[in-house]
Amino acid sequence: MTQEACTLLCDTMQVTFDIDPNQFVNPQSPDEPPRRQVTQVTMDDATFTAQAIMMAGGIEGFHEDAGALGSRLMIVRADGSARLTLQPANTRWVGMCARAD
Secondary structure, eight states, X not given: OEETTOOSSOOBOOEEEOOOGGGGSOOSSTTSOOOOOEEEEEETTEEEEEEEEEETTTEEEEEEEOXXXXXXXXXXXXXXXXXXXXXXXXXXXXXXXXXXX
């Protein structure tokens, strides 16, 4: 991924995550405890756990909120185009993602 506004000599960032779709299946019984919908994310050298996102139309991503330290939100569309927003720096990174199915 590269910063959205960059046009020359842009920094890059490698982002990987994997979402288990079974986390999003409705419970078989009302007695089942709620499922955590999480993913392990690696951004360059940093690894963290984030809330997994799966939406209709093949949209996937993650959200991590670190309170006063900021947040990270990544959305990947079905065509592989991706956007990552980092707060509080308010930087946006864009790129194409390859799915490892």
